Amino acid sequence: MLGLSFFPRLKSIAKTLTFLNQSQASLYGFLTPCPFSFLSSPFSSKQQKTDDGDDANDVVSLFDRDPNGAPRLFVVQPRLRPDSLLQIKLNEALSLANSLEEQRDGYFETEFSEKNLPHHIVVQNPILRSSRARADTFFGPGTVDAIRCHISVLETEEQEGVDAVFVNAILNGIQQRNLERAWSKPVLDRVGLIIEIFNAHAHTKEAKVQAELAALMYKKSRLVRVRGPKGRNTFGATGLGEAEVVSARGRASGGRGFISGAGETELQLQRRRISERRNRLLTQIEEFRRTRTLQRFARERLGGVDGQSLATIAVVGYTNAGKSTLVSILSESNLYADSRLFATLDPRLKSVVLPSGRKVLFSDTVGFISDLPIQLVEAFHATLEEVVEADLLLHVIDCTAPNVDDHRATVFQVLKQIGVSEEKLQNMIEVWNKIDCEEKRRDADDCVTDIKASGFSVDEDNDMAAELSVEAEEEKLSGLSIAKEVDFEGPIGNEESDYSNGELSSGHEKEILGDPWLNNRAYQQSEDSELLEMEKVSQSQTQSGPDVKISAVTGVGLQELLKLIDERLSIRDEKSKVQDVVESDLFGRKWRPPRIDDTNKSAEQ
Numbered sequence: 001m002l003g004l005s006f007f008p009r010l011k012s013i014a015k016t017l018t019f020l021n022q023s024q025a026s027l028y029g030f031l032t033p034c035p036f037s038f039l040s041s042p043f044s045s046k047q048q049k050t051d052d053g054d055d056a057n058d059v060v061s062l063f064d065r066d067p068n069g070a071p072r073l074f075v076v077q078p079r080l081r082p083d084s085l086l087q088i089k090l091n092e093a094l095s096l097a098n099s100l101e102e103q104r105d106g107y108f109e110t111e112f113s114e115k116n117l118p119h120h121i122v123v124q125n126p127i128l129r130s131s132r133a134r135a136d137t138f139f140g141p142g143t144v145d146a147i148r149c150h151i152s153v154l155e156t157e158e159q160e161g162v163d164a165v166f167v168n169a170i171l172n173g174i175q176q177r178n179l180e181r182a183w184s185k186p187v188l189d190r191v192g193l194i195i196e197i198f199n200a201h202a203h204t205k206e207a208k209v210q211a212e213l214a215a216l217m218y219k220k221s222r223l224v225r226v227r228g229p230k231g232r233n234t235f236g237a238t239g240l241g242e243a244e245v246v247s248a249r250g251r252a253s254g255g256r257g258f259i260s261g262a263g264e265t266e267l268q269l270q271r272r273r274i275s276e277r278r279n280r281l282l283t284q285i286e287e288f289r290r291t292r293t294l295q296r297f298a299r300e301r302l303g304g305v306d307g308q309s310l311a312t313i314a315v316v317g318y319t320n321a322g323k324s325t326l327v328s329i330l331s332e333s334n335l336y337a338d339s340r341l342f343a344t345l346d347p348r349l350k351s352v353v354l355p356s357g358r359k360v361l362f363s364d365t366v367g368f369i370s371d372l373p374i375q376l377v378e379a380f381h382a383t384l385e386e387v388v389e390a391d392l393l394l395h396v397i398d399c400t401a402p403n404v405d406d407h408r409a410t411v412f413q414v415l416k417q418i419g420v421s422e423e424k425l426q427n428m429i430e431v432w433n434k435i436d437c438e439e440k441r442r443d444a445d446d447c448v449t450d451i452k453a454s455g456f457s458v459d460e461d462n463d464m465a466a467e468l469s470v471e472a473e474e475e476k477l478s479g480l481s482i483a484k485e486v487d488f489e490g491p492i493g494n495e496e497s498d499y500s501n502g503e504l505s506s507g508h509e510k511e512i513l514g515d516p517w518l519n520n521r522a523y524q525q526s527e528d529s530e531l532l533e534m535e536k537v538s539q540s541q542t543q544s545g546p547d548v549k550i551s552a553v554t555g556v557g558l559q560e561l562l563k564l565i566d567e568r569l570s571i572r573d574e575k576s577k578v579q580d581v582v583e584s585d586l587f588g589r590k591w592r593p594p595r596i597d598d599t600n601k602s603a604e605q
């Protein structure tokens, strides 16, 4: 077996790994044989307790974790080509894994910069290799086994182990469940981890409610039928014993799935509970939305000086681009800024006086990321409306990011998704931030984290060939030890628009826009001209350069930026004045019946 042959080697590598510090480790104690209950019920026990009251949005977690500290995640990164892309995606995955930590009164206990890199491994990417991931486990059996060995190594006495495995890919419910069984650990895919981070970082009531809604919708899309140890079928439960995913379609539910006397199947019960909670959350969100709309109207009516309305400038961008730092320095305030991803979840308005003397409001808001779960985009609708309704958009880009173009494309994609008009997108100011760091990097390349030192890789070219042959052999001989998928009902419930995979875009669109590592394959395989057209549009929009370069830390370029904002706002005001005149000319005049004079005049002409 590949996994066993790897074992001694892994053990020696693992010894060289860096570990999370002792104080963190002592927070967790260690994992019991059945440490997780991922999706064991639509609501965790804490959630159930809070279900009775509407102000109960305190704890939402996709897996049982200690809310008093950061969980130890083991990061599994599918290989990508070229290596530079792999490095970028792995860096982001490690940042995501380290970002999962609950806030205390708006602050995190652990300094992000002091955290060690999580344990991680680069493995075969089934999508790169055969264009399709395995339906049952996403990875091939050799890879699954190798990862299990790594986890075992980390669980040995001298190691501290991991609380959950983060697979930086999008898994469906069945793949996730089977991997949990294989590794005996909770598994989070990319969508799940991002939603989990939102839940952990949500601080205000509005953010908590929205994050809970996203988590609920994610859970709903993952209700699958599981055969428990004694042959009992259940939905959404994780079983370590002989659990086997068979179907979520209710096909085999005749009688067996019924809870005696209750009159509804477990599936129906879970659906109902999710729907009830969802409706309650939607009512709360509608309240927030109404309040925000009223506040916006008030701002427009009261206005700034000289009868001008108080313009709002929404600061948007990829997460960690420096949006909060920028708004803080411009408004001389102290917004929370951190290298943790998704440090900001609640929009904050700060007033700034432009060089012309005009007072405007800057709106700092939630950052975006590639494959931003659609559940979050939908759930954070009330928050993101601030962006849609803003007078001007400021797109902050971290110019030290090696994949600036991808970041830009992601931001455009999300802005379109939430309904920002084409006109606003064209008028958007592109700000390249962190130029101080770029200059430093030119000298000493110290803005990029070197992650090679502490990671595993099971698919170096030699290993890749070995693994291929092992997988082929294994499949010939025995079949998988992991339960094979038979069937899966994606989104459950009557809201068909719920998202079976959870990614922002669906199907082809995702391959082209949201998932850069799939792009090459999409180009090769698809003859669909629509795809090419979409790609052209995306490129044309994302190839613009910076309007201004700044450093939000040193203050370089800020005056130039403020002047530019002034200019854009005056141009916009001029345009809307002209539009008002035209409209009042066209629609403002009262209609009167034609007179005889008029008829004679036109006849003479």
Ligand SMILES: Nc1nc2c(ncn2[C@@H]2O[C@H](COP(=O)(O)OP(=O)(O)OP(=O)(O)O)[C@@H](O)[C@H]2O)c(=O)[nH]1
Residues within 6 Å of the ligand: 317, 318, 319, 320, 321, 322, 323, 324, 325, 326, 336, 337, 338, 339, 340, 341, 342, 343, 344, 345, 365, 366, 367, 368, 433, 434, 435, 436, 437, 550, 551, 552, 553, 554
């Ligand atoms: N060197 C340098 N670092 C910066 C600059 N601007 C921001 N940072 C750092 O970048 C990190 C992220 O900054 P934030 O302001 O929190 O970024 P954000 O875009 O608000 O991030 P989210 O709220 O997570 O979306 C912090 O550690 C900042 O100190 C800059 O101009 N130069």
Ligand SMILES: [Mg+2]
Residues within 6 Å of the ligand: 323, 324, 325, 336, 337, 343, 344, 364, 365
């Ligand atoms: Mg922020």
